[in-house]
Structure formats: structure tokens, C-alpha cells
Amino acid sequence: MMSNMHLMPAFACRKVSTIKASLLLFVVTGMFCCGAASAQALSVEDDTGHVVTLEKPAQRIISLAPSMTELLFSLGVGDRIVGVMDYSDYPPAALQIPIVGRYDMLDMEQIIALQPDLVVAWLTGNPRTAIQRLKEFGIAVYTAEPDSLLSISDHLLRLGQLTGQHQQATDLSQQLLNRLDAVETQMINAAPVRVFYQVWHSPMISVGGAELIHDMINRCGGTNIFAELPVGPKVNLEDVLLRDPQVIIASGSDRESPAWLDDWLQWPELAAVRDQHLYAIEPDLVQRHSLRALQGMDTMCEMIARARP
Structure with a gap:
């Protein structure tokens, strides 16, 4: 859902992960090529290890995560979604779907x-109790727990299989992998930049090493100063000052920065403040595991690059 303190090994690990994702793409594509002429059931394993089996491509889908709603629309099956979770607001057509x-x-x-x-x-x-009840009612449930940019590719492929959109899924997945490889190549010799990502101000919340935002920071040649912490860690001012980030990026909106971003101006000794590298980014671009995350990554890379010596 890789710390750049060891930048080159991290890139090496990402290369292996990219290869694994490419192999998954090959396997899924091969399954369709071999079984296209048959009426075999569609089966995939979800992130809990549960095997989801459908007799035919899903026609009435309920999405219980905004990110999964976006992926389903990307696959071209938005018209098959009959229910969504609150906050499923993109693309705009998702706003017309009943909230469940x-x-x-x-x-x-x-x-x-x-x-x-x-x-x-x-x-x-x-x-989890509600999800279990749905299974007990005999409803097919695919459970996702994406944690990185590569996991978006994985879910595209698996959802593509369950919806019969294997070619669309394969194309989108390959485009994503190509973009990640291009960024990796650009960052091979880039000097690391210390980054503090601030989700919220009171309490002060950052991102740990097993999150999408951390993955973006790492791929952009940054070092997440709280990479060793778990998901959604609460941090304190003293730790931020001690780790002296060169860039501070805050969850803002598509129109303005949060008012509390300027609170850092009272600490001029911070490298990010001294060199004027305080930025805000639209949360949905970096917190949702959808194809828009590539846009979020590009924006984050630009912010980090400005602070690179």
C-alpha cells in the first residue's frame, strides 16, 4: 500500500518487482489466449488469498472503495457498477451511482x-464482518489491499479478468509499467532528497514505508523521513525538526494549500523552509490506487526535483 537511504538497492528491488508484474501480465494474457474458445469459469486470487470464481464476466458490480471504482471505469465497465462507497467521486459519472x-x-x-x-x-x-456476511449470502467478493504503484497494475489485470476486459487491462497495465520504468531510469543518478509528507496537522500524521505515497517519494528519488514507521503514523514536531526535511509536501486540495502548511514558516532553520520548498498536492492523486496516481507521481517528482542540489 524502500527507503532511499539505500537508493540503488531500492531501485534494484523495484526492477525485480516490475519483472514480477510483467510476468503476471504474461500469465493472465496467456490464460485468456488458451481459454478464449472455452466456457471455463473466470478465477482470480484476491489479496486475502481467496479465490474468486465467476461463471461469466461480471455484469452487476458493487465497488466498496473509491480507488477500485476508478479502476473499473478505466477498464470501461463503469456502466456495470450498480453501487459504490461514499466518496466515490471520480470520474464524474460515479456520482450518479447509488451509495451503498x-x-x-x-x-x-x-x-x-x-x-x-x-x-x-x-x-x-x-x-470485515460485513464482507464475511456478503460471502455467506453467496455473493462473489474480490478483496483488494493495494499498497504501491505496482499493485495498481496487479488489480487492473485481475479485475480485467473478472470483467472480461482482459485486453483493456493488459494495455493499461503495460502503459503503467512503462511509465514506472521511465521514471526509474531518470532517477538512477539523482541525488536523494529528504521528504516529509504531512497528511494532517493535529495530530500530526505522516506516511510510513508501506504506503502508496512512500512508493511515489522513493520512485521520485526522495527519502521518506519516516519510512521506518507503520501506516499512517502520528509523529511529533521534534522528530521532524531533527530529521530536517528538504521538502515538505502537504495534503491540500485541487485549488489551495491547507492553512496549516504555513505553520512551518516559524521554523526557518528547516531546510525546506529556508529554501522555500513547501508544497501542497491534491490528496486523491497520491492516496488513491488508481491510474491518476501516475499524475500524482509526476507532480511529486517535480516538487522533489526543485529541492535537488
């Missing part, structure tokens, strides 16, 4: 009434 719940509560009665043949769930974003 929020992160902490699902409307089980509505979900069952919609008669989905596939529910796409989010492991850490949906109530």
Missing part, C-alpha cells in the same frame, strides 16, 4: 437488493 455505505458501515439490505454478481471490497477500508 461508508467506510465504517455498509447497507447490507441495499447491497443484497441490488443483486450484484461481484463485490469489490477494500480489506482495511470496509468492515
